[in-house]
Amino acid sequence: MRSALLAWYDATRRALPWRAPPGVRPDPWAVLVSEVMLQQTTAATVARRFPLFVQRFPTPAALAGSSLEEVLVAWQGLGYYRRARSLHACAQRLVAEHDGRVPDSLDALRALPGLGAYTAAAVAAIAFDRPVLPVDGNVARVGARLLGLALPADRVRAPVAAGLAPLAHGERPGDVAQALMELGALVCRPRAPSCSCCPVRAYCRAAGSGRARDIPARPSRRAVPVRSTMAFFLRRADGAILFRRRPDDVPLGGMIELPSSPWGEERSLDEHLAHAPAPGPWEPLPGEVRHRFTHFELRVRLARGTAGVAASGLWLAPEALSAVPVPTLTRKLLARLGVVVPHRGR
DNA sequence: TACACGTGGTG
DNA sequence: TCACCAAGTGT
Structure with missing residues (x-):
């Protein structure tokens, strides 16, 4: 099973930007950055953004020394x-406590900001070939399919970690970890597993009984609540637009947004206008922008x-937006208003 | 433990 | 259009 998995990985692995060529020891800092980026983010998205990021911050010291x-x-x-904040704090800890290098022990990695059980194990295995098995989604x-565990998706991690732990022992534990993740991404997909192409099908209890598609069981979803707000667009004669910076301790903390009324229940126009950054008059635009x-x-x-209209706040020319952090929501609103925001790395 | 936390791709 | 969901962590 282990050798079949590794043989398949050697033959079909993707050349992703953070992956060292076969047989070459990867840069632990690059591995750490990639693993943090990959938390709940697709490999395709990370593949586009990772190269510029590590070029800009090639070492822990480079990132720690940046704002x-x-x-x-x-x-x-x-x-x-929050991952960006954690990574910044992590780099500063590496400089202060680890001589600017990524530590090679699971415990030291786990103690770093932003590295939980998965990421610490992933860095230990991939960057240092430690005999641990990171269990991601x-x-x-x-693992749930291999072992035939018909549990809800949010309860399979512990039994899978226990059941697959022996795989981490032996040669190339880092490649074993990446092979399992690669298998999940390319073959053993959530909704449409390609069991007929699977290199370890012979060892799979779910495939043997034709249940792969139904394992793990899906937890039920709750309805997504809706919140409403009104955003205010004010542009000076010189082209500058009025923004504000979100506080550090809220979602999208420290990022730039248009002034707006509080996000909450549906309100009347007058209630929204009470939160306008200037007396007005204000011209409501038709339609609305939805952001999930x-x-x-x-x-x-x-x-x-x-x-x-006179208003105080953060006046920025559209060209200046490339130097401040602009979340997608703000970008979407500006696009609706006909303002194109320069953006690196997309 | 359950929830908060962003975004872009996909069928 | 829309639900799903992707290499999780912190509280």
């Missing part, structure tokens, strides 16, 4: 922005202010 603002700018569009699914966050949907109506 959080610079890191957030480089992280734009990747989502889960792919490995959990692959992880756990709620935000519906944004837009109002355009009259040129010449």
